[in-house]
Amino acid sequence: MLRKETIPLYKKVIDDLKTAIDKGFYKKGALLPSENDLCKTYSTTRVTIRQALSGLINMGYIIRKHGKGSIVTEPKKGLGILSFAGVTAGVGDHKLNTLILQPQVKQPWPLDFFYELNKVELTKGCIYFTRLRQIDGVPVLYEETYITNINLPRFTSKKLENVSLFKTIKDHYNIDILTGEQKIWAVNGDKTVSKLLNIKTSQPIIHMKRRLQTNINDLNIYSSLYCNTQEYFLQDFF
Amino acid sequence: MLRKETIPLYKKVIDDLKTAIDKGFYKKGALLPSENDLCKTYSTTRVTIRQALSGLINMGYIIRKHGKGSIVTEPKKGLGILSFAGVTAGVGDHKLNTLILQPQVKQPWPLDFFYELNKVELTKGCIYFTRLRQIDGVPVLYEETYITNINLPRFTSKKLENVSLFKTIKDHYNIDILTGEQKIWAVNGDKTVSKLLNIKTSQPIIHMKRRLQTNINDLNIYSSLYCNTQEYFLQDFF
């Protein structure tokens, strides 16, 4: 669990406001309380509050207008990582579910792994699992994930169905994604993938390889994804 | 070109450090001067210096290590927009060239345009052009671009061959890209596109639609791209 003894005040402010926005307490276009109001609420000063607000700007939760206030915006879909969106704008999360095909298992890295690994990573081995994302029961994305097996006690027993992987590792191990890299191809799926996605092998699909770096040294998250973009597409805000 | 009367100190610090990094004065992995050193240099306080440094973090120019310092990193490749990279890491820009197929022309927006346009955009019309990117003479990316025709004097006579579009509009009109959105599909190319990319219609290619918002109201850049990922791939850092 590794709950921090004390979390900085500005992070608490970020968390509170973020949660309030996520829960719909502040709707898109609404104004957050002014800096001075927040100062009173948290018994702190503008420097600290502004530090929090600039965090929310970076996350894409708000924009700020001189003389006006902090305006809630549509949050960025996480770090510029390509994420799903429906052809019609209004596809909500409720239609999307995640199926675990291969639950988390500790194993050595594959010999022909698609990224170069350093010594520490090779020594530690990885945790491997595969997931299938469906929208309205239709499979659209198949993902194979490898995480360096460092400081992840009991991770193999965590339930990953229908939860955000990033939120899980953040909540349980306080791991943040710092940077990342993704490579993208258009390919024809092989038999296995085509069968999982329930399409013909002649149907073009997106293939992606990702490497995400975290705030823990040598703890990286690698994944290989295949995505059927016939009815849906991949989307990216920045 | 619209020089501000007074620019804030923290912006000057950002600019100075950014320039120094770009010019190679601080190389990748090197440490910037400490906050206190910068305080002395600019006769200011840590709050202001930290404001500048956090700007550089956002731009991806540095990362910071507690107890260590500000470390210069490889700058982000433009805003998380997917960009090219070779299968082998070492593909340099010198191998890539840009061919203008349809030079810039002022015209009304297409009737069935792929993004929704507002009244101002519709009134102003657009500037349209198409480009073909080649690596070693092999065509890999075909791009159709539409820019709202606002405040772009003489843009139709600018030469776009082998130059960065973003750098051109930044240098000549002081236009910055603020935010963006891109959608991605895997498709089989139609006859026209397949011919341009010199591939069979059965070859899967990437299709992207992009919308880039600038610092000028209603001046947006739209593009529709087709990319052959047989030998190369699209890459994205964040």
Added chain:
DNA sequence: GGTTTGCGCTTGTGTATACAAGTGTGATCT
């Protein structure tokens, strides 16, 4: 030789304050 400790450096977090400048509203003036 190897370990521990202390110290000076760094960034991280926070308080208290000040003035500049943009936005909107209501009172006042014409």
Added chain:
DNA sequence: AGATCACACTTGTATACACAAGCGCAAACC
């Protein structure tokens, strides 16, 4: 009624300071 002005409220920029905590190295210790 319509334009102008003053004011309150907002964020933007900046100063000055304090203590916490991580890093690296050298001196001291065993």
